[in-house]
Amino acid sequence: MFVFSLWDVRDYRIFHAWTPSQYQQTIGSNLWRVLLGRTLMTALIVASIATAIGLPLAWFVSRRLNRAKALALVLLLLPLWVSFLLRAYSWKVILGDQGILNTFLIRIGVISHPLNALLYSRTAVVIALLYVSIPFVFAPIFVAFERIPNDLLWASRDLGGNGLRTFVHVAIPLALPGIVTGFAFSFVLSVGDFVTPTLVGGTSGTMVGALIVSQFGLAFDWPLGAAMALVLLVIVLVFLGLVRRFVRVEATFQQ
């Protein structure tokens, strides 16, 4: 709760000059616009792919598995508690120039030179963020599917709907809050991440998170960093506001 009050505090400490120049500088900056565009695109791509994977996966675990269900559930949720740093770092190791994938591919003769494009690219960032996102997307969708009464699905079958039609016309609309929540988790997670892009993205994969952080480290321009952060915050809040029009996010946590 008290955190919330801090959002205002930020303005009058750092902007003692009370000028909008930081915002002008932020919005006018080419670098910022490029990075913001890239960040939002990357986050949207990651969230979309994660949802596209999480949706059928959650359906499979929720409705098709019986005995293996608990095990599958534990295996899918366990990575949530695995070191966040490690999850980005391990991709650096796998995709690196002298990394496992490159040396392996050379070994089996698929390629003759290491593929530089693997690491330090947007693709690497998308893969690593996807890796972090999938459990976050899976969880709320799974919960949503679990709550659908079997009767509704049987009714659809009885009325002649096949598996796919039941899934598309009955299951998905009923699970929509969970799906939207999962998408939102993944999006927000990806937008603000600076660790993953820094580790696996290189310069071509940098995102706004890293830019904001650099204002506090190397550049030492706190007010500018704060202005950037505030713009990002507004974007995230608008996004969450849109999401909340669909669902109550906190309902996902309640039983």
Place this chain on the structure above:
Amino acid sequence: MSELAQRQSAERRVWRVRAASSHIALGLLALVVFVFLYAPLLVTALYSFNDSTAMAWPIHKFSTRWYHQLFSDSQLWSSVEHSFVVAVAAVAISLVFGAGTAIVLDRVKVVGSGAIAALLLLPFVIPGVLTGLALALFFYWIGIPFSLATVALGHVTFITPVMYFLVASRLARTDRSLERASMDLGGNHLRTFWHVTLPNIRMALIAAALLGITLSLDEVIITYFLIGTSRTLPMEIWTRIRFGFTPEINAVFTLVVTASILTAIAAGLVWFGTGRRRSRLPANAGG
């Protein structure tokens, strides 16, 4: 056999084939996801026993030299110590905040309790960069120097929601008549809380504390903004892997992951184990 019946049985066969093929497709997808999620972890664990400094394939010689090196790395151990200090402090404070709010909101139906719950959730859904930055500026403004204490306070912001939701959902399932019975039998508020309410949510508190500790031990983003001169373990790792890598890190990660997975499993067992027992409670509530 009529034409209709024939057509129906043919349709049914097609339907069954489709169902089976969708089952196989979904199963394959699940398999791919499992490999995707676990291969990197296994690779890291495997390479922590790699004798060479190059992370190349195949591994020529296995050894435990990185683990030996790790155990004599005093800088690393002091960062582990800092991490635990932060985790314990953050969890203790969050426990009071989160559980306190959950209990109060469960009892008192204030106007806007939904808004309070949403507000509590906010630090959980807002990117860590923003929370970290806002806190850093706040501490700077009121003149508190960055140290492990500010890191612990930063961690409180995202552990408190976890505490709140776990305790609130457990409270929603407990039977309030037990408390009323205690009050009727002459227990005052404090005694009722201590002997009735607390035992009811004890396991939820333990599970939440365990999860809070794993979350705190792992946090980098908020920590990054609030850290002083003494580093926590993830910050120590972060500074080391940021430019290039040392094979020692593989060994550190292997140990950290093993520990956090075991803690998460323990928390899960506590949570689900007691959840199941509670549902059977009414039968032998007298004991």
